[in-house]
Amino acid sequence: MTTTTSATPTPAAPTNKLGFTKQDYVGSKSTLCAGCGHDSITAQIINAAFESSIEGHRVTKYSGIGCSSKTPAYFINQGWGFNSVHGRMPSIATGASLANRTLINIGVSGDGDSMSIGMGQFVHAVRRNIPMIYIIEDNGVYGLTKGQFSATADKGSHLKTGAVNDFPSIDPCTLAIELGCGFVARSFSGNPKQLNAILKAAFAYQGTVVLDVISPCVTFNNHDASTRSYKHVKDHDFPLHDLGFIQYSEVEEVDIPAGETEIVTFPDGSKVAIKALHEGYEPTDRFGAMKAIHESMAKGEFLTGLLYINPTQPPLPEVLNLVDEPLATLGEDLLKPSPAELDKIMQSLM
Amino acid sequence: MTAALAAPSPVGGAKTRINDFSIQVATVNGSGSQTANTVLLRAIFQMGVFVSGKNLFPSNIAGLPTWFTIRASAKGYVARKASNEMLILMNPETAKEDIAKADPGALVIYDEPLQLDKLRSDLAYTPVPFQKLVTASCPEPKLHKLVKNMIYVGVAARLLGIDMEEVKKAIAKQLKGKTKAIELNQTACMAGYDWAMENLEDQDHIKVVRDNKTQGLIIIDGNEACALGALFAGVTVVGWYPITPASSLVETFIEYAEEYRKDPKTGKSTVAIVQMEDELASAGVVLSAGWAGARSMTSTAGPGVSLMSEFIGLGYYVEAPGVFFNVARTGPSTGLPTRTQQSDVELCAKCSHGDTLHVNLYPGNMEECFQFAYDAFDLAERFQTPIFVVTDLDLGMQNWASKPFAYPAKAYDRGKVLNQQQLAEVKDWGRYKDVDGDGIPYRSLPGTPGGKGAYLTRGSGHNAYAQYSEKPEDYIEVMDRLKRKYETAKDHVPGPVFRNQGSDKGVLAFGSSDPAVIEAQDILAEGGLKTDYLRLRALPFTAEVDAYVKEKKVVYVVEQNRDGQMANLFRETYPEHATKFKSVLHYDGHAIDAKSIVDQITAFEQK
Incomplete structure (x- = not known):
């Protein structure tokens, strides 16, 4: 390498523990509408992965169909991606995560992709606790087909065309808690600090993370009569707590705030520090979490933050007692029974 | 004991069919008859006789009628045979209909209370007091229903001349290690055999005679x-x-x-x-x-x-x-x-x-x-x-x-996968680039370290570098390469198997139709019609299939569906020969039999 002394040295971009800059975590340029909430989520995935020193080549990104499902192209180009078919992202994540249990799996879906056509796969992926961060970019509307209601749209909310939603909405968070998910969170694309902390905690978690991010659609759902417009969500977002995430490797160096802050420790030693804003909220209390979410919904609020956490549940590869190395790269020597074993099987059939 | 238990004798005085007959057993689904039928099949198999079994069962857990057919064939024919020489009727629901459908001269073993012997005079009846025998041989009433069927195995073994040691061995094999169940079933089976020894005379309609055709075979x-x-x-x-x-x-x-x-x-x-x-x-x-x-x-x-x-x-x-x-x-x-x-x-x-x-x-x-x-x-x-x-x-x-399966010694072919080092060395890698001209691109696997080879797989339009594209030329490039890849597969899939009798008339079939076609081919040849049989084993059609289609004057395409789906694929692939393909069809839900094929081909030939 040659260095020039005459030029003014530009300050080196900061690097993480792996020596990567944030630039190493970006993807292709977004083709979504300017101001789309999804792009803010993408930005926080990039930030959180950089700050958590995630190995990019181990990241796999999965999606179904819809605006949200385009976003895996916009972050972590070092990782592989699989943009599949509508509503079927969870099964794609299931197969690949079993084929190679060392992968870090990020699924990006939308409210239509997960709560309508993909409800069956959502439910069963959560039940199986497949190791993945399952992000629902939730705008209550089908953007790519130009603005029909989705199943998360609030009853009584209006479309830009004036159409009113007659049906009750489905809430991914209470549903996920009901299904036994051990990490359920909600955030808002307009709250980058909170989203960042949740994503960093999610990277340290072993099983299924369900993260519902309210993400207003600037084109079809950002008008006054929508309950998922920027203005409406800003006015009705009630953060539960200030979250701080401390990675395992940093635990010794960081002074964990005491007092009203609760610490939840992950199996790898990482910790989430939760400073409660909402009186008496206890994120490890499953029934309490359900009650709080229902109460806030009744008031028309979006309760955001880490809604429920139980970091002890084994993810699917552990439940199946799989070998530690990736199944994908196991050799013929380990996989193919011997001639003597075939002979034994044949004898038993005679 | 009724005096009617005379020895069943063949009606019509046909000569003894040795190791060449079919037995149909009619029972109730969920009554444990599958075990009994498999034991009977295995026992004949262990006698060295070539045998095949077909279970015709309902979509039901328990209670609906089920039939099991066992075919023994000295010539080694294993297709379903529509006619049966022995019937074992255990199901009151179907017994009358089964009798009505029976082939003349058949031996009929039935549960005594069904009183079937007055229905037809051209059948040979053997009523068996199953309930009495099971009560005497099985101490546990709740197991009666399950072991009752084993009694007909004993009766049939006696009538067919099957060695009871082989039956006992078959029971032990079927119930692998379940000592109590083995003992119960063997006792029930012996009760049937002993009763038959005491009460029935020999019959010479159908017989199992020890042979050596199944030495070393598996089921x-x-x-x-x-x-x-x-x-x-x-x-x-x-x-x-x-x-x-x-x-x-x-x-x-x-x-x-x-x-x-x-x-x-x-x-x-x-x-x-x-x-x-x-x-x-x-x-x-x-x-x-x-x-x-x-x-x-x-x-x-x-x-x-x-x-x-x-x-x-x-x-x-x-x-x-x-x-x-x-x-x-x-x-x-x-x-x-x-x-x-x-x-x-x-x-x-x-x-x-x-x-x-x-x-x-x-x-x-x-x-x-x-x-x-x-x-x-x-x-x-x-x-x-x-x-x-x-x-x-x-x-x-x-x-x-x-035959026992040969060990698949050939090493796994893991295909064109680039590892970390290959990805580092390769210049201008594109996930969907046809480098070798065979239509098969090189791929990389998620998780490969080194910072090379990552790409986004997408069901939407893409170019050779896996980038999103709606350009007509990119779309055509991928689709035409996929077609090329399919063409390449012709050299890798299993080719057809031939059974030629030296004829310009072809019979073409695939999959489970094979045994019926072989038998039909022999019957047709006996009647003077020689055919060349091609058994297709894969799509796409290989060069040998091309040659066969070109060479034959007519190709009878035998398949088990209504619409002649395989014939349609042939007409589409070989439009210039489209009129050669004649459909021989069987689609009633039963496995195809030789007679259906012979009858249809004969009808075509007589046109």
Whole structure:
């Protein structure tokens, strides 16, 4: 390498523990509408992965169909991606995560992709606790087909065309808690600090993370009569707590705030520090979490933050007692029974 | 004891059929008759006689009628034979109808209270007091229903001249290690045999005589053979959903995996098996696991393939490997879910929307079920595409005698996968670039370190570098290469098997029709019509198939569906020969028999 002394040295971009800059975590340029909430989520995935020193080549990104499902192209180009078919992202994540249990799996879906056509796969992926961060970019509307209601749209909310939603909405968070998910969170694309902390905690978690991010659609759902417009969500977002995430490797160096802050420790030693804003909220209390979410919904609020956490549940590869190395790269020597074993099987059939 | 228990004698005085007859057993589903019937089949097999069994069962857990046919054939014919020389009637619901359908001269063993002997005078009746015998031989009343069927095995063994030692051995084999059950069943069976010795005279209508035709053979069904093929092929991810008649393929695999797929050092599993929520999810698991480098499979039947078809189109277009077993049943819709048919030919050939063409393998016997299942994983990885192994209920769930399987010594072909070092060395890698001119691109696997080779797989339009593209020339490039890849497969799939009698008339069949076609070919030849039989074993059609089609004046395409689906594929592939293909069809849910084929070909010939 040659260095020039005459030029003014530009300050080196900061690097993480792996020596990567944030630039190493970006993807292709977004083709979504300017101001789309999804792009803010993408930005926080990039930030959180950089700050958590995630190995990019181990990241796999999965999606179904819809605006949200385009976003895996916009972050972590070092990782592989699989943009599949509508509503079927969870099964794609299931197969690949079993084929190679060392992968870090990020699924990006939308409210239509997960709560309508993909409800069956959502439910069963959560039940199986497949190791993945399952992000629902939730705008209550089908953007790519130009603005029909989705199943998360609030009853009584209006479309830009004036159409009113007659049906009750489905809430991914209470549903996920009901299904036994051990990490359920909600955030808002307009709250980058909170989203960042949740994503960093999610990277340290072993099983299924369900993260519902309210993400207003600037084109079809950002008008006054929508309950998922920027203005409406800003006015009705009630953060539960200030979250701080401390990675395992940093635990010794960081002074964990005491007092009203609760610490939840992950199996790898990482910790989430939760400073409660909402009186008496206890994120490890499953029934309490359900009650709080229902109460806030009744008031028309979006309760955001880490809604429920139980970091002890084994993810699917552990439940199946799989070998530690990736199944994908196991050799013929380990996989193919011997001639003597075939002979034994044949004898038993005679 | 009734005085009517005279020796049954053949009506009509035909000469004794030695090792050449069919027995049909009519029972009630869920009464344990499957065990009794398998014991009878095994005992004949152990006598060295070539034998095949067909279970005709209802879509029901218990209570509906079921029939089991056992065919012994000295000549080695194993297809279903429509006529039966012996009937064993245990089901009051169907007994009268069974009698009405019986072939003249048949021996009829029946449950005494049914009083069937007045219905027809051209049958030879043997009423058996089953209830009395089971009460005397089995101390536990709640087991009477289950062991009652074993009594007819004893009676039939006596009448047919089967060595009781072979029957006892067959019971022990069938009930593997369950000491109490073995003893109970052997006792019941002996009770039937002893009663028959005491009360029945010999008959000389049909007989089993010890032979040596089955020395060293195994008895197996096609689902187990496919499961073993997958086991030896090193399948590592299985996503499945229960469906008749395909469930036992994965279920048998699970049993073998328990024993043969544990890492000896850690005891941990080297295969992931997940029962998914539906067939759509199963297909997703198979394709994504294949995409990530695993050897993956599922097992399903027609309705499952329909549900999977969107994903299979994705697999074809993004070039993700995976093995799809279709154990076909009688469709459409729920159809006759416990009956056989070859009616998914066109579905599997072109499964999905858009232009799609798939490699299909059609095993025709147990050895091929094993071998083709093994080969399917190589083909899936070599061609980076979904591969169908198409069998049917007849192959998959019926018992077949077979030579033991040869060890698949050929090393796994993991296809064109670039590792970290190769990715670092290769210049201008494109996921969908045709470097070798065979239509098969090079792929990389998720998780490969080194910072090279990552790409985004997408079902939307893409160019040779896996980038999103809606450009006409990019779309055409990919689609034409996929066609080229399919052409390349012609040199890799199993070619046809011939049975030629030196004729310009062809008979073409595939899969489970094989035994009936062989028998039909012999019957036709005896009647003066020689044919050359080509058994197709795969799609795409290979060069040998091309030559055969060009050479023959007429090709009778035998298949078990209504619409002549395979004939349609031939007419489409060889339009200049379209008029040569004549459909010989059988689609009532029963396995095809030789007579149906002979009758239809004879009718064509007389036109």
